[in-house]
Amino acid sequence: MLSQKARYALHAAIHLARAETRVPSAEIAQAEGIPPKFLEQLLAELKRRGIVESRRGPSGGYVLARPANEITFAQILRAVEGPLALAPCARAAAPKRCDDCEDMESCAIRPILVAVRQTSALLLEGMSLAEAAGGKKVSFG
Structure with a gap:
């Protein structure tokens, strides 16, 4: 499930994608309905990950x-939430055995979790902030 933190980060990033100049955090917070102090924390994390820049x-x-057009939804989500996988064993990089798992390779659940991560990653890496800011609709099939 997408956390409120991730939703706020996406909304803030899309707001910046639509802007033509630097935007004060207070303006983003008001326009997107994000608590200002929480937004500052999110923007600081996005700055550490090289997604946004700031100036005082x-x-x-x-x-x-x-x-x-060079920043994807996947990059934003990974910046604020970490790996896209639903479980440690389904991570693309450095998969780890789940706490209750005897053997990751023979686990009946893992192939489905890996498929979900791969499909999610494909969609999230394929959607840029520019496309979302422009109102692109996602279609399947």
Whole structure:
């Protein structure tokens, strides 16, 4: 399930993708209905991950660190939530045995969890902030 933290991060990033100049965090918070202190924490994390840049002062605020068409939903989610996998054994990088698992390779659940992660990653890596900011609709089939 997508956490509220992840939703806020996506909304803030899409807001920045639509902006034509630096945006103060207070403006993002008000426009997107995000608690200001929580937004500051999210933006700090996105800055550490190289997704946004900030500047202090009268002409300060936040801006995307790269063009919006080069930033994907997957990058935002990984920045604030970590791996996309539903379980440690389904991670693409460094999969680990789950706490209650005897053998990861013979687990009946793991293939499905890996397939869910692969499918989710494919969709999330295929949707850029530019596409979302422009209102692109996702279709299947």
